[in-house]
Amino acid sequence: xxxxxxTISEVARHAGVAVSTVSYxxxxxxxxxxxxxxxxxxxxxxxxxxxxxxxxxxxxxRANVIALVLPLRAGVHVPVLMxxxxxxxxxxxxxxxxxxxxxxxxxSDGLRRAAASALVDGLVVMDVELHDGRVPLLRxxxxxxxxxxxxxxxxxxxxxxxxxxxxxxxxxxHLAERGHRxxxxxxxxxxxxxxxxxxxxxxxxxxxxxxxxxxxxxxxxPCEENFDQVSAAIAALLDARPGLSGLVxxxxxxxxxxxxxLRQYGRRVPGDIAVVAICPDDIAERASPPLTSVLIPAExxxxxxxxxxxxxxxxxxxxxxTLLQPRxxxxxxx
Amino acid sequence: xxxxxxTISEVARHAGVAVSTVSYxxxxxxxxxxxxxxxxxxxxxxxxxxxxxxxxxxxxxRANVIALVLPLRAGVHVPVLMxxxxxxxxxxxxxxxxxxxxxxxxxSDGLRRAAASALVDGLVVMDVELHDGRVPLLRxxxxxxxxxxxxxxxxxxxxxxxxxxxxxxxxxxHLAERGHRxxxxxxxxxxxxxxxxxxxxxxxxxxxxxxxxxxxxxxxxPCEENFDQVSAAIAALLDARPGLSGLVxxxxxxxxxxxxxLRQYGRRVPGDIAVVAICPDDIAERASPPLTSVLIPAExxxxxxxxxxxxxxxxxxxxxxTLLQPRxxxxxxx
DNA sequence: ACCGACTGTCGAAGCGCTTCGACTGAGGCG
DNA sequence: CGCCTCAGTCGAAGCGCTTCGACAGTCGGT
Numbered sequence: 199x200x201x202x203x204x205t206i207s208e209v210a211r212h213a214g215v216a217v218s219t220v221s222y223x224x225x226x227x228x229x230x231x232x233x234x235x236x237x238x239x240x241x242x243x244x245x246x247x248x249x250x251x252x253x254x255x256x257x258x259x260r261a262n263v264i265a266l267v268l269p270l271r272a273g274v275h276v277p278v279l280m281x282x283x284x285x286x287x288x289x290x291x292x293x294x295x296x297x298x299x300x301x302x303x304x305x306s307d308g309l310r311r312a313a314a315s316a317l318v319d320g321l322v323v324m325d326v327e328l329h330d331g332r333v334p335l336l337r338x339x340x341x342x343x344x345x346x347x348x349x350x351x352x353x354x355x356x357x358x359x360x361x362x363x364x365x366x367x368x369x370x371x372h373l374a375e376r377g378h379r380x381x382x383x384x385x386x387x388x389x390x391x392x393x394x395x396x397x398x399x400x401x402x403x404x405x406x407x408x409x410x411x412x413x414x415x416x417x418x419x420p421c422e423e424n425f426d427q428v429s430a431a432i433a434a435l436l437d438a439r440p441g442l443s444g445l446v447x448x449x450x451x452x453x454x455x456x457x458x459x460l461r462q463y464g465r466r467v468p469g470d471i472a473v474v475a476i477c478p479d480d481i482a483e484r485a486s487p488p489l490t491s492v493l494i495p496a497e498x499x500x501x502x503x504x505x506x507x508x509x510x511x512x513x514x515x516x517x518x519x520t521l522l523q524p525r526x527x528x529x530x531x532x
Numbered sequence: 533x534x535x536x537x538x539t540i541s542e543v544a545r546h547a548g549v550a551v552s553t554v555s556y557x558x559x560x561x562x563x564x565x566x567x568x569x570x571x572x573x574x575x576x577x578x579x580x581x582x583x584x585x586x587x588x589x590x591x592x593x594r595a596n597v598i599a600l601v602l603p604l605r606a607g608v609h610v611p612v613l614m615x616x617x618x619x620x621x622x623x624x625x626x627x628x629x630x631x632x633x634x635x636x637x638x639x640s641d642g643l644r645r646a647a648a649s650a651l652v653d654g655l656v657v658m659d660v661e662l663h664d665g666r667v668p669l670l671r672x673x674x675x676x677x678x679x680x681x682x683x684x685x686x687x688x689x690x691x692x693x694x695x696x697x698x699x700x701x702x703x704x705x706h707l708a709e710r711g712h713r714x715x716x717x718x719x720x721x722x723x724x725x726x727x728x729x730x731x732x733x734x735x736x737x738x739x740x741x742x743x744x745x746x747x748x749x750x751x752x753x754p755c756e757e758n759f760d761q762v763s764a765a766i767a768a769l770l771d772a773r774p775g776l777s778g779l780v781x782x783x784x785x786x787x788x789x790x791x792x793x794l795r796q797y798g799r800r801v802p803g804d805i806a807v808v809a810i811c812p813d814d815i816a817e818r819a820s821p822p823l824t825s826v827l828i829p830a831e832x833x834x835x836x837x838x839x840x841x842x843x844x845x846x847x848x849x850x851x852x853x854t855l856l857q858p859r860x861x862x863x864x865x866x
Numbered sequence: 867a868c869c870g871a872c873t874g875t876c877g878a879a880g881c882g883c884t885t886c887g888a889c890t891g892a893g894g895c896g
Numbered sequence: 897c898g899c900c901t902c903a904g905t906c907g908a909a910g911c912g913c914t915t916c917g918a919c920a921g922t923c924g925g926t
Contacts, residue, residue: 203648205912216876221914228915229873248648252595253912255586256881263651266633270618276611284604287635291642296651299600299633301621308625314537314582317597317630425788425820454759458792486759539882550906555884562885563903587882590911 204247213241224249255316262295264507265318267309267332269302269325273387273423274395275450278478278494279324282346285500286322293508295319306335313341320507322346326357328394342510344503348396348519356510358503358520362397362476365492365524366404369446369474372490372526374412378444378472381409381416382435384428384456385448388420401448401476415441421449421456428455429462436463444532448476457485472532479527487530495522538581547575558583589650596629598841599652601643601666603636603659607721607757608729609784612812612828613658616680619834620656627842629653640669647675654841656680656834660691662728676844678837682730682853690844692837692854696731696810699826699858700738703780703808706824708746710866712778712806715743715750716769718790719782722754735782735810755783755790762789763796770797778866782810791819806866813861821864829856 210217215234222228223238230238241247255261266286270276287297298318300308309332312318319341323332326347336343337354345357366383373381383405385391386398402418409416419435421428436442447453453475457467465471467487475482475491482491502520509516544551549568556562557572564572575581589595600620604610621631632652634642643666646652653675657666660681670677671688679691700717707715717739719725720732736752743750753769755762769776781787787809791801799805801821809816809825816825836854843850 203650203912206914207912217913218877218915219875222875225914228875231874234874246648248645250590250912251649251651252586252589253881254914256584256590256883257912257914259881259914261586263632270614276614280604280610280614283633284635287633288637291638296646297633298597299617299621299631301618303622304625311582312630314580315585316537317585424818425791429820454788454792457759458788458795461792461796484758486763537882541882551883552885552907553905556905559884562905565904568904584882587911588884590913591882591884593884593911 203250204245206247206249209238209241209245209247212245213238259316260511261316261319263298263318264290264295264504265298265300265309265312265321267300267321267323271302271325271393273390274325278450278496281478281494281496282324282500285497286504289501289504293504295504295508306332309335309339313339320344320511322503322507326396328396328399342507344507344510346499346503348400350394350396352519354518356506356516356518356520358499358506359397359522360494360499360524361521362400362524363404363407364521365476366401366406366446366448367408368492368524368526369476370405370408370412370414370416372474372528372532373444373446373472374408374414376444376472376532379414380439380441381414381444381446382439382442383416383418383446383448384421384431384452385418386420387422387449391420398448405446421447421452423449423451423455425455425458428452429459432456432459433463436465443471445471445473446476447473450477450481453477453481453485453489468531474526474532476524482527482529485531490527490529490532492524492526495524498522537584538579540581540583543572543575543579543581546579547572593650595650595653597632597652598624598629598838599632599634599643599646599655601634601655601657605636605659605727607724608659612784612830615812615828615830616658616834619831620838623835623838627838629838629842640666643669643673647673654678654845656837656841660730662730662733676841678841678844680833680837682734684728684730686853688852690840690850690852690854692833692840693731693856694828694833694858695855696734696858697738697741698855699810700735700740700780700782701742702826702858702860703810704739704742704746704748704750706808706860706862706866707778707780707806708742708748710778710806713748714773714775715748715778715780716773716776717750717752717780717782718755718765718786719752720754721756721783725754732782739780755781755786757783757785757789759789759792762786763793766790766793767797770799777805779805779807780810781807784811784815787811787815787819787823802865808860808866810858816861816863819865824861824863824866826858826860829858832856 206220207217210220223230223235290297321343324346326345328350330349333349347359348357390398447456467473475489479493482489506516540554541551544554554572557564557569624631655677658680660679662684664683667683681693682691724732781790801807809823813827816823840850
């Protein structure tokens with residue numbers, strides 16, 4: 199390879215047409231006769247032409263790149279985050295866009311830089327907290343953005359997420375249908391609640407509201423990610439609530455530990471205690487026994503986020519909030 | 533904000549200098565008097581100027597973006613991968629570069645496209661297999677690249693990785709020092725070996741070689757990531773090798789299950805069985821008991837990869853292979 | 867046969883930046 | 897005192913692409 203890259207004018211010369219004609223063939227923005235189109239595309243193939251991204255961005259004022267803002271915070275389950283990220287990349291490619299990865303350590307400055315330098319056309323922001331420092335910036339930026347997750351005040355923003363309140367509710371309803379009267383929620387590590395991460399709190403609210411509606415009794419507890427702490431928490435819980443027969447676990451890193459601890463204390467699942475998890479399917483399936491679970495539709499959330507962003511880039515109006523409905527899959531733990 | 537972005541010519545006018553002077557102030561490529569420099573920088577600040585990335589890339593033939601090629605394959609522990617990725621992003625920013633995220637689903641075409649369109653100046657390729665389809669492409673590409681991991685034939689490539697053979701050896705040496713005579717390695721899921729992933733095999737080779745040298749007896753087994761399978765494997769192992777007293781675990785997803793299974797079968801760690809893990813510190817610390825471990829220096833690997841890539845971008849020669857030395861941290865499991 | 871309305875194509879004007887060569891003074895040296 | 901060097905600055909020529917306006921044909925309607 200190497201040597202200087204093929205330019206559009208070489209393609210034009212080779213095909214015997216004007217540079218602009220090549221451009222129109224490639225973009226489809228003007229009608230081109232079938233014959234010319236074919237000749238141009240042949241030349242493109244023969245010469246191995248690839249449009250120069252910088253030149254294209256400069257002339258069209260569109261970089262065809264979106265930013266994926268992905269802080270990696272403590273207590274957030276990385277594989278789930280990466281499912282979102284992967285699906286954002288895949289979806290973006292379907293719109294002929296690439297993805298620039300922005301992490302936390304530059305903070306808001308990174309967003310500002312990428313946007314102001316026209317490096318990216320728009321932003322997908324993940325792992326949004328209720329009171330997120332990046333949110334005011336997003337509102338003032340010229341570049342459109344879509345958030346995965348909801349801040350406390352989502353006005354003026356486009357947000358997508360799983361309806362976690364409904365997910366929490368669904369778990370309780372399922373346990374109630376199975377006849378369980380006393381239930382508990384083991385949620386995210388306490389640091390996640392303290393930080394004000396929306397999805398953790400909303401699940402808890404959905405859980406609590408449905409417990410009340412259905413006339414059950416229930417507690418919601420944070421849950422750390424280390425075996426000894428999980429084990430101690432379960433011991434305390436079993437001790438304090440001898441009637442407990444249903445457990446909702448919303449913590450990917452801890453599900454394994456929870457099952458281990460129940461086994462340790464001689465509780466059989468689902469015989470003595472029924473367990474519902476909110477987690478990706480692969481984790482639920484890999485557990486022993488395979489867990490009834492509400493799946494986090496990461497692929498769909500990422501896809502929707504990109505779709506909304508593309509709509510905004512086209513200048514179309516989009517709904518402010520999109521909540522995806524959770525679905526519960528029954529397996530062997532309830 | 534919005535409105536049209538501030539351009540370099542507006543800065544030049546505001547500061548009362550030529551456009552080229554502003555450019556030289558910003559790039560430092562020619563001497564500029566202190567007075568002029570100050571005036572220009574003031575104007576930059578006052579007007580809120582950010583250079584347009586596309587224009588810069590076009591004129592300078594440098595995008596200041598590198599690609600991070602990150603396939604997400606089954607059996608690879610995602611959090612570890614993300615540690616690499618994060619450190620690549622952070623390191624790249626220190627060289628004033630951004631990172632474009634390329635995933636697997638486009639395959640080699642994605643690399644070719646990003647390189648040929650001058651979207652990126654160079655590539656960092658992660659999760660390299662022994663016989664990796666991307667490797668021939670990398671060799672023929674004009675853009676420099678650095679691999680994290682070693683393919684079977686690394687000639688003509690720049691590779692960085694932890695010295696996994698040494699890591700495997702280190703674990704065995706440690707167990708031997710503690711007096712263990714019969715040891716086992718629980719490695720990656722079998723799919724990872726079958727795929728020919730270098731790090732898994734090299735750990736196994738280091739393990740096996742050192743077992744032989746030290747006159748121990750040992751087996752190396754793949755290890756799946758699901759509790760029941762781990763539990764069954766451990767049961768079989770304990771049964772087949774009653775004298776077994778040392779275990780090396782090189783599988784982040786399974787360490788927890790391994791400990792659970794040992795507990796299940798009444799083996800105490802480290803009393804009955806000593807366990808050394810090869811995994812990130814946080815996983816080792818979170819286990820019960822906290823595990824003696826060889827840490828995967830993800831941060832340093834990412835940093836070195838970026839440093840090497842930057843050297844290559846500058847046209848400097850760099851070593852073909854860089855192996856980082858592992859370090860063992862003793863905790864409570866041996 | 868003539869007129870508009872299209873279709874298909876071209877040329878040229880940028881997009882905002884970097885970089886090359888040239889120019890101007892000021893300073894050092896014989 | 898004249899000449900050379902060098903620091904500091906400028907103007908202009910691209911970088912490779914998109915897009916606008918213009919224009920030559922073609923075609924159906926009357």
